Amino acid sequence: MANAYFDHNSTSALKPQVLEAMMPYMTKQHGNPASQHSFGRHAHEAIEQARHQVAKAVGAQASQVVFTASGTEANNFAITGIASNLKQTQILTSSIEHPCVTNPAKAMQWRGWEAKSIQVDDSGNVDLRDLQTLLEAPTDLVSVMMANNETGAIQNIGRVVELATRKKALVHTDAVQALGKINVNFNDLNVHAMTVSSHKIGGPLGAGALVLNKRVDIQPLLYGGGQERGLRSGTENIAAIVGFGTACELAKQGLKDFSSHTLMLRQLLEIGLQRTDAIIFGQHANRLPNTSFFAFKNIDGETLVTALDKLGFAVASGSACSSASSEPSHVLLAMGVDPDLARGAIRVSFSADNTKKQVEKFLQAIKQAVKDLRQLTSVAA
Numbered sequence: 001m002a003n004a005y006f007d008h009n010s011t012s013a014l015k016p017q018v019l020e021a022m023m024p025y026m027t028k029q030h031g032n033p034a035s036q037h038s039f040g041r042h043a044h045e046a047i048e049q050a051r052h053q054v055a056k057a058v059g060a061q062a063s064q065v066v067f068t069a070s071g072t073e074a075n076n077f078a079i080t081g082i083a084s085n086l087k088q089t090q091i092l093t094s095s096i097e098h099p100c101v102t103n104p105a106k107a108m109q110w111r112g113w114e115a116k117s118i119q120v121d122d123s124g125n126v127d128l129r130d131l132q133t134l135l136e137a138p139t140d141l142v143s144v145m146m147a148n149n150e151t152g153a154i155q156n157i158g159r160v161v162e163l164a165t166r167k168k169a170l171v172h173t174d175a176v177q178a179l180g181k182i183n184v185n186f187n188d189l190n191v192h193a194m195t196v197s198s199h200k201i202g203g204p205l206g207a208g209a210l211v212l213n214k215r216v217d218i219q220p221l222l223y224g225g226g227q228e229r230g231l232r233s234g235t236e237n238i239a240a241i242v243g244f245g246t247a248c249e250l251a252k253q254g255l256k257d258f259s260s261h262t263l264m265l266r267q268l269l270e271i272g273l274q275r276t277d278a279i280i281f282g283q284h285a286n287r288l289p290n291t292s293f294f295a296f297k298n299i300d301g302e303t304l305v306t307a308l309d310k311l312g313f314a315v316a317s318g319s320a321c322s323s324a325s326s327e328p329s330h331v332l333l334a335m336g337v338d339p340d341l342a343r344g345a346i347r348v349s350f351s352a353d354n355t356k357k358q359v360e361k362f363l364q365a366i367k368q369a370v371k372d373l374r375q376l377t378s379v380a381a
């Protein structure tokens with residue numbers, strides 16, 4: 001069992017205050033928010049309070065927040081729901097998006113759309129010239145993530161919006177990794193839709209949201225009893241939504257500390273890594289403060305993750321969401337990284353609870369693990 005958890009971009013531990021806020025809704029407060037009695041009314045009020053908390057944390061109005069069960073659902077909802085009400089032209093997504101953005105875009109090809117990919121440069125930044133070229137063809141929807149889950153590269157959403165809206169295309173951004181790590185302001189970003197997720201910020205699994213500009217016409221993914229203003233039917237997961245609201249409030253309060261503390265840890269880590277032959281991906285990009293993505297030549301990432309786990313450190317190889325497959329990271333391939341080197345990628349993602357001591361011990365452990373693995377392969381060769 002690992003004693004240092006460095007995989008917060010995959011999922012973060014539930015914060016104690018979040019659990020405390022959720023507890024009544026998992027025990028005595030069991031009303032359905034659609035019911036007229038006091039249990040139902042109380043549940044309804046709890047959801048509306050959480051809606052205000054989420055809205056405040058992301059610089060939106062409460063009426064713009066539609067709760068979903070995950071970031072994946074919100075991204076699917078955004079892409080298919082918005083595209084369904086537009087002309088069938090092309091959907092542009094960046095080549096480093098999470099599959100829950102690119103796959104629904106590809107699925108829309110069955111309904112007459114064309115899905116095209118926007119290139120990134122070798123630092124993992126979306127190539128705005130490529131976007132501009134692609135926008136020469138009729139385009140109605142563009143989706144570019146605010147920050148990448150693997151490299152942490154923060155995208156220039158302001159410029160994406162400028163270029164896309166000049167061509168009258170709507171813009172969606174996946175802010176799942178940005179929330180709680182950098183400032184996220186829906187209003188200032190001027191996007192038409194934005195996705196956030198609860199379990200990446202110390203909230204529970206089972207809650208996410210799509211923040212929607214009121215002028216955007218969108219088709220629901222789920223039809224039924226008309227919850228969420230008819231945009232997302234299904235009895236709400238009240239405890240998870242309440243937890244998400246509390247986690248948003250805490251994330252907003254703790255943003256400065258999270259940023260300075262995790263950046264200090266990452267600098268410590270990367271100074272140590274630079275004394276080895278590690279290659280750090282996107283090192284010169286404007287990145288999330290808590291994220292470092294790197295590889296050692298001729299070392300397999302999954303093997304190194306297992307070795308580090310035995311030494312007490314939980315890290316990810318490539319993207320954890322796709323770790324069921326041993327394909328190299330599509331993000332690194334898009335950045336032009338050699339596939340063999342990409343197979344060695346390790347991602348460290350910190351939270352405010354990680355310590356300098358853990359990072360110092362990790363540096364010793366990783367040096368030892370790499371040395372051992374190299375010795376093993378040289379004996380085998």
Ligand SMILES: Cc1ncc(COP(=O)(O)O)c(C=O)c1O
Pocket residue numbers: 009010070071072073075098100145147148149174176177197198199208321
């Ligand atoms: C950038 C990004 N978008 C979307 C998701 C999916 O969010 P969820 O796990 O809430 O479905 C993830 C999960 O890792 C992610 O990193």
